[in-house]
Amino acid sequence: MASRAAIAMLSRAQRIKSNLQSALEASLLEIEDVSHQHASHAAVRASGSDGETHFNVKIVSTKFEGKSLVNRHRMVYDALADELQSGLHALSIVAKTPQEIAKK
Amino acid sequence: MAAQTISSLSSPLQTFSSLRPGVSPSYRFTNFLFYSSLRPSLPFSSVILKPLRAARFRPLAVSAALKNLSESDLVAVPTDPQEVTVNFPSESGVYAVYDNNNDLQFIGISRNIAASVSGHRNSLPELCHYVKVGVVEEPDRSALTQAWKSWMEEHLRTTGNVPPGNQSGNSTWVPARQPATPRKKPDLRLTPGRHVQLTVPLEDLIHRLVKENRVVAFIKGSRSAPLCGFSQRVVGILESQEVDYESVDVLDEEYNYGLRETLKRYSNWPTFPQVFVDGELVGGCDILTSMHEKGELADLLKK
Numbered sequence: 001m002a003s004r005a006a007i008a009m010l011s012r013a014q015r016i017k018s019n020l021q022s023a024l025e026a027s028l029l030e031i032e033d034v035s036h037q038h039a040s041h042a043a044v045r046a047s048g049s050d051g052e053t054h055f056n057v058k059i060v061s062t063k064f065e066g067k068s069l070v071n072r073h074r075m076v077y078d079a080l081a082d083e084l085q086s087g088l089h090a091l092s093i094v095a096k097t098p099q100e101i102a103k104k
Numbered sequence: 105m106a107a108q109t110i111s112s113l114s115s116p117l118q119t120f121s122s123l124r125p126g127v128s129p130s131y132r133f134t135n136f137l138f139y140s141s142l143r144p145s146l147p148f149s150s151v152i153l154k155p156l157r158a159a160r161f162r163p164l165a166v167s168a169a170l171k172n173l174s175e176s177d178l179v180a181v182p183t184d185p186q187e188v189t190v191n192f193p194s195e196s197g198v199y200a201v202y203d204n205n206n207d208l209q210f211i212g213i214s215r216n217i218a219a220s221v222s223g224h225r226n227s228l229p230e231l232c233h234y235v236k237v238g239v240v241e242e243p244d245r246s247a248l249t250q251a252w253k254s255w256m257e258e259h260l261r262t263t264g265n266v267p268p269g270n271q272s273g274n275s276t277w278v279p280a281r282q283p284a285t286p287r288k289k290p291d292l293r294l295t296p297g298r299h300v301q302l303t304v305p306l307e308d309l310i311h312r313l314v315k316e317n318r319v320v321a322f323i324k325g326s327r328s329a330p331l332c333g334f335s336q337r338v339v340g341i342l343e344s345q346e347v348d349y350e351s352v353d354v355l356d357e358e359y360n361y362g363l364r365e366t367l368k369r370y371s372n373w374p375t376f377p378q379v380f381v382d383g384e385l386v387g388g389c390d391i392l393t394s395m396h397e398k399g400e401l402a403d404l405l406k407k
Contacts, residue, residue, distance in 0.1 A: 037333075069387055069390075069394065070385060073373075073387060073388070073390070074373065077373065077374050077375075084375075089375075090375050092389075092390055094390070
């Protein structure tokens with residue numbers, strides 16, 4: 001288990017990954033930093049951060065079973081509360097259960 | 105034939121309207137002996153016209169057959185939308201739109217000329233400076249189409265051209281389907297401004313807002329100019345559903361000060377846009393897009 005200090009050294013993408021992994025026991029997890037697509041975003045420019053503001057997240061977990069889309073997204077947001085407080089601006093979330101993935 | 109030709113007031117630069125509210129010029133249009141099934145936006149094909157028959161006399165207004173295009177007055181389109189109904193009749197008939205150079209842009213037919221003019225003025229202000237009006241009495245479809253054809257033919261005879269807006273494939277002048285309303289509703293504001301102190305907590309205002317309005321979208325920017333791609337997509341989806349919705353600009357620091365933080369707590373949702381239906385958070389852009397594609401959104405809104 002990485003220590004706190006070590007975790008802080010990781011990029012946001014890596015932190016997101018590790019948070020979601022532990023909180024939601026994801027069987028599949030894909031994180032993509034797409035901040036550059038929103039580089040002209042007023043808030044992004046204002047915050048002065050260079051990237052790590054917008055992410056695409058694809059996550060598959062049994063914990064999503066029986067839950068509406070809203071609630072699934074809420075679970076993801078809750079797991080990433082710290083990130084959202086510290087400059088994470090937006091997430092595009094695809095949240096599926098293993099059955100839904102298998103069906104496709 | 106009792107037709108009287110009103111001495112033509114119109115030079116191309118005539119701008120004063122000879123119409124007054126409540127009095128529609130009674131252009132009696134008589135039947136031509138041909139059938140037409142064309143819609144005005146289709147290319148015009150040549151048709152043989154028969155001479156006009158006698159017009160019936162109407163006591164209140166000068167009776168005349170539909171005036172020729174060239175004899176009709178140019179009426180200036182007012183910039184103030186309220187005034188359109190002053191200068192134009194809300195009647196059925198044919199109308200011809202001219203731009204600032206007095207070039208004919210489009211000939212259309214309408215069940216409500218004032219509304220059509222207003223609609224065109226809103227969407228194509230640079231092309232709608234003057235309009236000629238031909239009200240059609242007893243405006244059944246064939247009478248209207250015939251009026252349109254007579255003007256179109258006349259224009260073709262005199263200029264040899266089909267007006268640009270009537271050419272095949274041109275979709276600039278979609279017939280105004282709705283009565284004159286601004287293209288998009290203004291965004292809702294939660295407060296009268298920062299200078300006014302709230303007597304009620306912002307959360308209560310939010311709560312009331314989402315309960316009293318069926319569909320509410322909290323977006324970044326205004327619905328006519330969203331400032332974020334996700335918000336833009338949400339607006340696009342709601343517009344395509346043609347549902348009546350309220351939009352609130354969460355970036356408006358004057359009228360919606362503090363909204364972003366309060367709303368995040370209220371909905372337990374950290375990002376924008378947020379869409380509420382029937383008082384419940386439906387989700388953000390991803391969820392709305394997914395529902396829209398699956399048809400679930402239409403179902404939700406139908407109920």
